[in-house]
Every structure is written in C-alpha cells, then in structure tokens.
Amino acid sequence: MLELWETEVVVAVCPHCDWRYVVPTEKATLRCPHCFAADLEPVVDDVEQLPYLRPPELVTPFTVTKAVADKRIEEFADGIPFAPRDLNPETLRSRVQRLYLPMWLVDSDVMATWGAEVGFDYNVVSHRERYSDGSGWDTQQVQETRIRWEARVGQLERHYDNVVAPALEQHAAMEQALGAYALDVAQPYAAGDLARALARLPDRAPEAAWADAAPTLQAAAGEECRQAASADHIRQFRWSPTYTGQHWTLLLLPLYATYYLDDDAEPRPVLINGQSGRVFGVRRASMQRAQHTALIIVAIAAVLFLLSLVAGVAGLAAPPLLVVGGIGGVLALCVGLGGIIPIFRAWQFNRKPVETL
C-alpha cells in the first residue's frame, strides 16, 4: 500500500504516545511531533496490516511560509518574563517540523422528509418618549425587527459534497486550538507533498466518523431548507434521511510543530496552523529562573547590609559613618524586599489559564 504514496515513505510510531505517521524514509527517526517525548520508531513488521495506509486524495497546502512561521515563533517567545531557558526563538525554530493531520470528507446523496419552524424578519414601529417639566415631551420613533415563526414541512433530494468528519480522536481539540481550515483550497495529493513533512495516520474509521458527519449534514440540510423557504431563520429542524452513494475522501491539513522544555524538562508543544498562521502553545514563565534572580537580589541585599553594619560599627568612632551605615541599612532592606518581585511576576504570569490539547 505504501507504494501508492509514490515516494519513499515508511510507517513510524511513537513509543510514547502511539501516534502513527507516514514519514519520508530519511526522517523515520525524528522526534514525535505530537508528544515530543520520544523518537519515532519505524514499523517493520506487518506494515500492510495497519489500517488506512492508503495515500490521501486531497492535501491542503502550506500557505504559511517558513519565514512567517519563524516570525510567529518569535512572537510566541516574546514577552514572557523569566522564560524557560529552552523557550527561545532559536531553539524553537531549530525543532520545527512540518506535519499533516488527516481528516475525512464524505459525499452523500440524501432523500428525506423534513419539518421545521422558519422565521421571517419584519419591522414594527414603536416609540420611546422622554418627559421633563421644563421641556415637555420628546418623542422618538424607533423601528424594531421581530421574527414571525411559521411551520414548514417538505421533502429533500439533494447531494452533499465534502461534509467534514474527523479522522482523529483529537480532531475537535486540535480544531479548537488551531482554528478551522479553509477546505476549498485543497489540491489533489502529489508525491512532493510529503518530501519535507510527516503525515499522521487516521485513528478513526469512516464508519465511526459518520456519527460526527451526520449532524453536520443535518445542519447543512437545515440551512438549505431555510433558503428554500426564503426565510431568515430556522429552528427545530427535524428530518428522516436516507443516505445513499456515500464516498469517503482523505484530506491532509498542514501545521508546523515544535516544542520547548519547561522547568521539569517536560516537552511543551507549540503548533502553528499551516494555513492561517494561528499559534497554539503554553506560554509559561520559569519559576526556577525567577527564584534564581530573587536569590541574587537577596544576596546583594545581604552584602549591602553587612557593609552598612560595618559602617555603623565604625560610626561609633567616626560619627559621620553612622549616617552612611543607616542609609546603607535602609537600602539593603529595600533591595531585599525587591527580591520578591521576580517570583511574584512569574507567579502572576503563570496564573493565566492554560489550554491543553
């Protein structure tokens, strides 16, 4: 089956998260672009037994160039107080991988009877008035838009193309993180598409994905029925559909993936939508770095305090030094109190809610 990809590819699996990829042969041992916790291991035995090994029919191309992706990474890494040492544009850029995520598209003929309430907008005239003892009544005419709801039933015999159905269990989370993709720019798969990228293999069968496609299909049908009734709104749409002639298409969606290591040396993924450039990743300040900075400040304060103490003792003999000692003591106290600032800033930055995939 792999020869259908028309390029030198192998199947590789991540031993940590079990994601499976089709990768160019020379990239078979790359770091897993999902968990970044382990290197991929090529699957050698029974490759042909793996499901959904067929190449995709359509690919949504990368429209975000590497330069734009680098800029997004710079923006992502910018403005984090006491950022982890690993969270810097250079490191992130050096780890960027191109990745394709799979998605099913289904075409289907539908015959159905349907019913709904459709709404028609209409304008009514109302009034708002103000009164004051000095100036009397001031009347303002206002127009309000209201909806008149009416029952409609009907029959439908339509063909629907490219209804989206997730091919990954994590599809909804990924879509929420990276935003939706415009599917109308998808192009037929070409061997060159996988030259510098990995492609994730689906983990959902079309039969399982159908459960998600059916509501989308119903929503599309509801919208068409609204248009058919020349209405402005539709609600309580219900139908009894019969589906025939279903055809499934595999589509690949582009994204850039990179990561950084946090304080605990845990990889934190940073993902960039390859079409819109939207970035997803956890921006965290390093409490370790903040604590180090705080310790340095406290140390400086301690030194200042010692010097003030010496000046104070010497002040017993030469009274002007007593003043120097006093000032030094106050300065040491201020600097020492300032030591809390780095920890507070890092803590405050990390209080922001964290979205995870």
Added chain:
Amino acid sequence: MTQPFPPPGFIRVESAIPGIVVYAPAPEEDEAQPAIVEFKCPQCQATTAYSVVDGGLRCAHCGYYEPPARAIVGKGAQGFEFTVETLSIASQAHGWGETRQELQCQNCNARATLPPGRLTHTCPFCGSNRVLQQAAPQDALRPRFLIPFKIEANACRPIAENWLSSSWMTPKSLKQSTVAGFMGIYLPYWTFDTVTLAEWKAEVGHQETRRRYNSATKSWESHTVTVWRWESGRVRKFFDDLLVSGTAKLSRVLLTQLQNYDTHALVAYEPQYLAGFLAQAYDVPLEKAWEEGREAMRAATRKACRDQASTSQIRNFSMALDFSEESWRYVLAPLYLAVYRYNGQPYQVMINGQTGAIAGQRPVDWNKVWLAVGASVAPGALLSLIGLLGIVLGALLPPTLAVGMVLLALGVVLLIAGGVIAFNIINKARRMGDA
C-alpha cells in the same frame, strides 16, 4: 400508522432551491364575500334586517329568523402589530369606501349615490338593505370585529325623553319636545393594547416642623419648612382596548362621553350585523389615532408615576417612557343618532347602542341659569351689605359695630361660596350648549 405527507392543511409553496420541496400551512381564507350583500327573506322575499332582540336576521314580514354565523370573540379578537407596511398603507388609504359610489337597487331599480366611507345602504324607495364589501388595501384594514347593537331603536325615545327632562337648566317647554327618528349607525373605532414602561425621578417635597429660638421674643417657635428630596421609581402600566374614534365627522366631546363600550362583546364581522343599520368606514387614519391614543397613555402613565411619589408636592419631574407589545384593532361600535329641533335650531343626540348611555346637545334657558347664579350670590351679598351698615351705624350706636363686623365676615364667606357655585353653574350651562 404512518402519517400522511404533507400533513392536512399544508399546501405546496415556491422553493428557492431545486431538490427541496416546501409545504406551508394554507392561509386562512375568509369566505369569499360578494361586493354587495343584499338581505332578502328566503321564504317571502321581503327585506330582512338585524334584530337587536333576537341577535340575528329577522324578516318583519313572515318572521323568518337567521342566527349570526359567528360567535363572540371578545378580548380574544386578533390584534395587529404596528408593522411598517401597515402604517404606510393605512396612512394612504381609508379602509373601505374610498370613492363615492353609485348603486342601483336590484329590487326597484332606483339609483342612489353614496358618500365615501359609507358601508351600508337602505333603498329609500323600497327599503331593501345592502352591505357594501369592497376590498381593503390590507386585510387588517377592513372591519374584522364589531360590537353588536344591544339597545333597540324603540328604547331610545324614552331614554332621550328622560334625559331631556333631567336637567333644570333646559327650557320648561323642552319637556314637550320629542326626539324621534333614531338612526342606528356603526361607527369606526381603533382599539389599542400597550404596555408602558416608565422610569421617573423628581424632587419631592416633605413638610417638616422645626423649632428655633427667637432671641427677640426670647422663646422657642415652631415653623414648617419644605424639604426637597430626590425620589425615583418605575411604573409598568397595561392598557387594554383603549378606544379612539375613527371618525372626525361627529362631535368628539359627545363621543368621548359615550365611549364606555365593553369590548368583551366583540364579535367577528359578518355583514348580517350591519343589515338595516348605517355603517361608516374610518376617516381618521391609524397613525393619527395611535398618536391620540399614545397621548392618553402617556398622560395616564405620567399620572401613575406622580402618584408613586411619597407626597403630591413635586418639582423637576422627568420620566423616560417605552411603549411595548403595541397592538391595534379596527372595530365597529353601535350608536344611535338623532336630531331634534327646538325653536328652529337643530340639536344632536347620541345613544350608545350597547350600554344605552346618552349624550347630546340641549338648549339652555339662560334666564333660569342667571336666576340660579343670582340666588347663589345673593345671601352673601345681602349679609355683607347688612354687615357694612352695622359698621357704619356703629359710629352712632357702638353695640352694632361688633354685630356688623360678624355679619360682614359671614357675608364675605357666603359670597365666595356663592361665587364658586355660580361659576360651576355657568360652566355647566356653557358645556351643555356647546356640546
């Protein structure tokens, strides 16, 4: 058991998308009604008319009776919203009967010309009744509901005679006058339902008694001061079936006195109700009537807001008022009209065809009025004069001075009271004559 498709009462309508068939509920169609409905007895071919006693069509010749087809709808009568489309149409059109019409009686071939707005016609030659039903520019703008007559035409005469003799201000000879020829007419009315929501604020005065030390008299004195405090509140007021006359052809003053129609008795329009009566279409357009209705509503809401204040002493009052859930109906309401003559002058009398309330113009015997005015002020004037005389005589006969002063004071009080009574009498007399 499978349900039929499409469901009963649904008809196919145009679809904007091929492959999708759309069915909508069939529009509620009123029975097709001819432009002119003529009322003839199916038994004897004599003219039939609506009988107030029976509440249906009755043939006076053979006694044939036909009950009305529709039941009372009352407050449930359908209201309409103030859509932009309706207001636009209503401002241009005047409901039924836009143009003057010529009718040829199918019974006796006599020709008659009807003024604009007339909805019924009774042939003056053979007495046959007709109801004219022309297409209105919008369904809502034809009379869809009416309050049927409850008072018989025969009952109007005694009501009018009682009314004529009920006031002492009218000439004595008026009691011998007869008011005859009461003509039943359905008048157009607009009814409005609305909720007004008002937020108000004002400075409200509170009387407070305070004590202060008067250094001149070296004593404590009490005095009352008005303390102004800001108050605010909210009022939600529901107006149900506020009636505004749809015609400007009759005295607004008299119509307002008779406007106590009970809209619980509203029935769906049927031409039978109009048989034998006159009926008039509206000539005051919806928007103008709504303006008048809103004026009444905002005055009532303003009063409700002021009543909410903790005292009646109010200044710097302001309020914001929102109208919501506005709806309207166009209805016909029953009225009897008659004109009687006294000393060659015509006077109009109107009787509410549902409640029997009466209003109208009555001649005023101004001699009686001035006599009453004189009688009101005379005791005060007389006492004042005697009092003055007593004071003058007090120079010669000192004990009369005190009596004179008491009588003068009493006389002035009586004079003021008499003046107020006289003012009211004159006002009432003027209203009676001007109505």
